[in-house]
Amino acid sequence: MMDLLLAKDMGFCFGVKRAIKLARDIRKKTEENVYTMGSLIHNPQVVEKLRGEGIVPVSDLSEADGGYVVIRSHGVSPEVRKDIKERGLKVIDATCPLVKRAQEKAMELVKDGYETFVVGERDHPEVEGIVGYTGGRVQVINVDDEVEIKEDGKVGLIAQTTQSMQSLEDAIIKLLPKTKELKVFNTICEVTDRRQEEVRRLAGMVDAMVVIGGKKSANTSRLAAISRNEGCMTHHIETVDELKEDWFEGRDRVGVVAGASTPYWVIDEVICKLNEIA
Ligand code: SF4
Structure with missing residues (x-):
């Protein structure tokens, strides 16, 4: 026994539920095509179910033939958003509010002159979005990286929403002795x-x-x-x-x-x- x-x-967390609801709502409302920018969520079974309902993932915007594009809960970079609009496609923004907050905090730190670090996975779409929103002015680090501070000034730190608290704490321990001012936003999703x-x-x-x-x-x-x-x-x-x-x-x-x-x-x-x- x-x-x-x-x-x-x-x-499902609330961010994923919200993304699926927004995609289904627009599917019901329109006769036009409904696409998602990449997989709406990282679950192949759900993505296939949605495809059956007429919500089609595209890996490249050139595959979209008019209609709506749903931005997934991880968000996208401003370049991708601009590309969607320039192609005449309409945006349904399902970026999770917590991911938006991480993007905003990174932008705030950069704007206020902090040399800003993001604890996260470099190739993850959420991190690519954060990097994009700051015009590439943040450095992505992960737990094993040696961190070098380039400027002798203020250092800012945030984390990808799905990082562990331990990773953020480890980054604080690495950065703090190397600077006089460290401003940290806890952007880890609760x-x-x-x-x-x-x-x-x-x-x-x-x-x-x-x-x-x-x-x-x-x-x-x-x-x-x-x-x-x-x-x-x-x-x-x-x-x-x-x-x-x-x-x-x-x-x-x-x-x-x-x-x-x-x-x-x-x-x-x-x-x-x-x-x-x-
Ligand atoms: S940030 Fe949290 S709530 Fe938002 S989509 Fe990711 S896991 Fe879900």
Whole structure:
């Protein structure tokens, strides 16, 4: 007999719910094409479902043949926004308010003369958007980077919304001794922070963890990484089909967590299957 310990908070966060609602609302209202700039969220099952409803992801704007483009919750850079408008496409902005806040705080720091750093993943669309809004005047750093301060003045710091609090704290520890003034905005999303705390707590109580969500989802991958760092045997799956019974042989307690872009139906299927195995 195996016990299942479910995280208190799983599945879509408010930013993802809002993005999907905005896309569906415009789909209902118009006969015109509705596109999303890249995948609306980092979950292939949801993206395919939306495609079936007529909400089509495009990787390049040249693929869009008139109509609306929904900007996803991670946001886009101002150049992409300009490109959408110049092509005569209409914008539905589903950028999460917390991502917008990170963009605004980065712009504020740069405008006020701070040499600004962003803790995050350089290639992530959210970070590309933040870099774009500051005209490329922020430096992206990650946990392992050695940080060099170029100017002997004021230093500013923000984080990608899905970073761990630990990464932001590590960056503060690196930067503070190198400058006389450090201005930090905590731009980490509280949903992300809460879920990371929860996976850390669960990892200490179970002997295996199942993390459900898109393999390209930054917040889901981070949940899996935290669980592994806590020394817990961790399986990151996208759908129920990836579950293997033999992962749980000899395991008494199994934790289940899911990312902010994981739909409830995928979570339900995994929990049902785990109950059968248990
Ligand atoms: S994880 Fe947080 S920042 Fe990202 S979309 Fe959801 S609420 Fe917004």
